[in-house]
Amino acid sequence: DIQMTQSPSSLSASVGDRVTITCRASQSISRHLNWYQQRPGKAPKVLIYGASSLQSGVPSRFSGSGSGTAFTLTISDLQPEDFATYYCQQSDSPPATFGQGTRIEI
Amino acid sequence: QVLLVQSGTEVKKPGASVKVSCKASGYTLIDYYMYWVRQAPGQGLEWMGWINLKSGGTAYAQKFLGRVTMTRDTSISTVYMDLSGLRSDDTAVYYCAREYRYNWNTNDYYYMDVWGEGTTVIVSS
Numbered sequence: 001d002i003q004m005t006q007s008p009s010s011l012s013a014s015v016g017d018r019v020t021i022t023c024r025a026s027q028s029i030s031r032h033l034n035w036y037q038q039r040p041g042k043a044p045k046v047l048i049y050g051a052s053s054l055q056s057g058v059p060s061r062f063s064g065s066g067s068g069t070a071f072t073l074t075i076s077d078l079q080p081e082d083f084a085t086y087y088c089q090q091s092d093s094p095p096a097t098f099g100q101g102t103r104i105e106i
Numbered sequence: 107q108v109l110l111v112q113s114g115t116e117v118k119k120p121g122a123s124v125k126v127s128c129k130a131s132g133y134t135l136i137d138y139y140m141y142w143v144r145q146a147p148g149q150g151l152e153w154m155g156w157i158n159l160k161s162g163g164t165a166y167a168q169k170f171l172g173r174v175t176m177t178r179d180t181s182i183s184t185v186y187m188d189l190s191g192l193r194s195d196d197t198a199v200y201y202c203a204r205e206y207r208y209n210w211n212t213n214d215y216y217y218m219d220v221w222g223e224g225t226t227v228i229v230s231s
Contacts, residue, residue, distance in 0.1 A: 089217075
């Protein structure tokens with residue numbers, strides 16, 4: 001199975017900050033990388049697919065980059081509703097594995 | 107509006123089975139695959155498998171082989187996930203999620219674009 005490793009596991013930030021989360025794959029996954037946001041008690045929601053494509057309806061302050069084994073999710077101008085947990089997920093080969101999550105706290 | 111509505115909370119004893127349902131609306135069921143993903147309390151997301159809603163074909167994560175069965179009833183646009191031999195560490199929220207598939211630059215890409223609200227399964231004696 002492809003292992004996905006996110007860093008950091010958690011971070012503290014303030015409204016207006018720029019935040020970057022890193023995700024690394026144990027082998028090359030080209031651009032088969034998706035990012036999800038999960039608020040407490042809610043289902044995950046896709047933000048970015050194909051490493052850098054913004055899902056319809058997602059604010060443009062979210063952006064993704066990378067290919068191969070290294071990827072980043074950047075949130076510019078952090079808003080109160082962005083305090084949540086973020087997961088990367090590879091869709092290159094089954095099983096579809098997730099990173100362990102990054103919790104953004106105030 | 108595309109919606110996935112899941113069945114309610116289940117409380118089961120160890121060794122029992124649970125069947126979770128996921129009713130789709132707002133789109134043509136058989137045009138997509140459906141994934142099942144679970145999340146233990148305070149933990150991350152774990153992919154369990156998928157079902158091809160046109161053919162009924164399935165693929166399961168190695169961890170769940172022999173214990174999980176995914177089926178569908180296209181007449182009522184409902185997908186089911188049956189997990190047997192329940193243990194306490196199966197206590198989790200179980201989500202269904204629609205797979206969105208597209209082709210870009212000769213490659214197929216997939217992601218989970220619509221999720222159900224989750225079904226809590228508690229396994230306790």
